Amino acid sequence: MATETLIWLVPLPPLLAFFLIVLFTNKSKALSHSIAVGAAFLSWLAAMLIFAAALGREHLGEDPFTSQINWLPTGDTFLKIGVMIDPLSAVVLFFVGWTVLMIFLYSVGYHNFGQPAGDHDHKGLPPHGATVTDEHGHKHTVLSIEPMYSRFFAFIGLFAFGMYTLVVSDNLLTLFVGWEIMGLCSYLLIGFWFAKPSARAAAIKAFMTTRVGDVFMLMGVAYLYSMTGTLSYRAIFYNEEVLHHLATTAAPLFGMSAAGLIGLLLFIGTVGKSAQWPLHIWLPDAMEGPTPVSAMIHAATMVSAGVYMVIRIFPLFTADWDHHSLTTTMSIIAFIGAFTAIFAATIAVAQNDIKKVLAYSTISQLGFMIAALGMGAYIAAAFHLVTHAFFKALLFLGSGSVIHGMEHGVMHTGDHHVDPQDMWNMGGLRKKMPITFWTFLIGGFALSGFPLVTAGFWSKDEILADAFAHGHWAILATLSIAALMTAFYTMRQITLTFFGEPRTKEAEHAHETPWTMTTPLVVLSVFAIGYGWLGIPEHFPGLGGIVPNWFHEFVGGTLIHHPEAVAFHWEPLAISLVVAFGGLGLGWVVYKDVKAGQPDPLEKPLGPLYPFLKNKWYFDEFYTYYVVGPMTWVSEVFTFQWMDRGVIDGIIHSVAQLAPAIGSFLRNWFDKPVVNELIGDGSAAVFQWLGHQLRFIQTGRLQAYLISAVATFLVVGAALYYFGF
């Protein structure tokens, strides 16, 4: 099969799986997950074949795999859609294929396949557990299977379709289509346990918040189309003429170039999708969804799609960049990225929910990538995108495994007030859950940037090196502190979860999870370590040059002007080492001896700052008061009461009152006096009067009648005679 055909086929199996499960197989849980995992496997296989073909193609950047069809006729031309695999989409397709397949497999175990149905489980609520009696007659409470098992696989199938569509598409339109399909699936899956009010609220919050970004993004897409007449990547981003035209056309706003404004508008879409400040608020709440969803949608793929889009449009918003001082758009992007990176990292330090820590860490790491793009570090951002997708999916799946193990403990003790997600209820899990522990440790070290072995080190180091080499000191400082905090909260998380002694009975009875959950952890941890070796800088002391910097060479080909590798400096490497070891060491020292019931050791030294961080800088409260409140006022008071009730209903009511008024006027002043009295009664009166007057003719005497008859005859006869008839 031609590679181009194969590219078209990549997104299809999950879509087919979605329809098959929804329409036919939803009664059978085993069949449904087989179809879904099988579809994910087919897509994975296709993705790997395509990746291999992409590796084997010389000059893939200049000559990518493309295929286009005419889609919508627009006058005398067609709006074309198509697929394209260039180096960037090839590496993205690679990590999407792996993470999606792993998470599909993981979901089988996570939703307790093979366990009995719950005693009183309801659709729309997480399973509560089932009571089983063993051969000795003892009753045990065990985990029960998810009541809406098939529905979950249908949704993630649809999601995978959206993500693959986004990756293989060669234009912003189908990218946007995939983007929105994922938005819908994100909404559906965050609200998967829809009987929980918090999950419902989180789903709505996620949908509404990303909607804000998407509206701007759509405006950017429309602006770009009106300027260039196409949305194809090749025709815009790989075309010097078009880029030059966009860079030299002034936009109507803020004195930017059209390229800058379009880039900014599209970037706002990413701010929503990739949960960047100030639209970050939905992502932590999205943790209400099942953990595989958090791993796939809210760490590895969908939020990465936002960054992927910014990487895609990189030639656009850097079109008017002179490679020395950043343009307005780039400064905004860099600022938002760097601020988000440090801001989310500070919040993550004070979270107790194992998934919330990872959620803020995701926001923070996405901020790293955005900041890198803002300062023009194209390769570094793409590299961090891929490595982050692997290790963050690993961490989320690991956290799901931990929660699962804790739920096992909760089932055992029967104390349902113990929150299996609260890290303060854990401790000592390394002995209970060894596979989860080691893989989580690898993921956590990759996130912290543990030197040399982990992928996260190489990608993060590259961002810092780039910032150093180009003299972006503020960004360098911000990201370094953020990286330090990253290492700190990661070690805090690992220590609280896995080290020390169990702080609750539940943690004592935690249990390793089934193979369907641990296999993905192992596979992903391989990438969390190994993928970094593909991007070791050439001049790195000792290691540089042993393995060629494949990632740089390969992905760099996506751009017309291949970006140059930054020269090696000791300073950013030193910073990387210091923040990684410093953060990890500090986290270990502070949290290694935490006992049950003890408050967070940070609470005292941080003072009033601690509740501030714990409450996420009060952003939710801020938005509730200053955004949601006014919006509610606008919709309920202004729009509903004033505009709708007052103005629109007022007009309608006035019209409604005018009609009876006209009717009553006509009745009183025309119908009654003219029609009824004058014409109706009047004619009757006239004829009555005439009758009264003429009654005297009727004498009743025969001869009088005869006389009148004769007289009439004579008169008429005379008249006829006279007039000549």
Add this chain to the structure above:
Amino acid sequence: MIPLSWYLFLSAALFCIGLYGVLARKNAIAILLGVELMLNAVNINLVAFWRYLDPTQMGGQVFAIIVFAVAAAEVAVGLSLVISIYRTRGTVVADELDMMKW
């Protein structure tokens, strides 16, 4: 031969006498007599026109005979009405028979 106009004058005179009788006489029977005169005036007209204008056909004579028959029937009905009125109202004076009014 006597010219046609003489017959027509005779007929007109007879008709006017009959008409006068119908309009002026008070007695209902006299009114009926007047009607008979008028019918006979018509008959004279019919026969005279037949004789002078179209003697080969029989139309005029036939019409005259039909008029006789009708006149006879009319007198029979008329007189019986008069008798009926006389029995109920006790009079045959036309002016007093004024039921056909408001």
